[in-house]
Amino acid sequence: MEVKLSEQAPEGWDDFLLKSPAGNVHQTAEYANYLHEHGLRKTHYAVAESDDERRGELLFFETSALAGAPNNLKPLLRLVESHFHVLNWTCGPVALDGHAYEAIVSSVAWTRQQKNSSTALWNRWKSAN
Numbered sequence: 001m002e003v004k005l006s007e008q009a010p011e012g013w014d015d016f017l018l019k020s021p022a023g024n025v026h027q028t029a030e031y032a033n034y035l036h037e038h039g040l041r042k043t044h045y046a047v048a049e050s051d052d053e054r055r056g057e058l059l060f061f062e063t064s065a066l067a068g069a070p071n072n073l074k075p076l077l078r079l080v081e082s083h084f085h086v087l088n089w090t091c092g093p094v095a096l097d098g099h100a101y102e103a104i105v106s107s108v109a110w111t112r113q114q115k116n117s118s119t120a121l122w123n124r125w126k127s128a129n
Helices: 013-019 029-037 071-083 098-115 118-128
Strands: 002-006 042-050 053-063 086-088
Touching (some): 002 098, 013 029, 029 042, 029 053
Antiparallel strands (some): 042 053, 053 086
């Protein structure tokens, strides 16, 4: 099972969702546009394929650690947010089987780990200073 990640909706993204019994509005490219228009910094797309057949999809996004936080915690959370990426999604992944589901979730977890690695943090700190 291969998982491909991109920042743009791959061709046929919404078509897969329409054909899947688990497809939902929260995984559509239109929903990604809505999130972007309302302040989300970045949306990402994950596609699981096996033998050139699409087996699953996940729209996920970088969110703010500040959302819904009490005002007295926001200064601390700003510091955390500047160093750690928070990846989230709603109602997904949409997958045809457990293998595709697991492959997508593992891929997103690996992406989060790489973005939050000490090397990545050091590089972000160096570029900011």
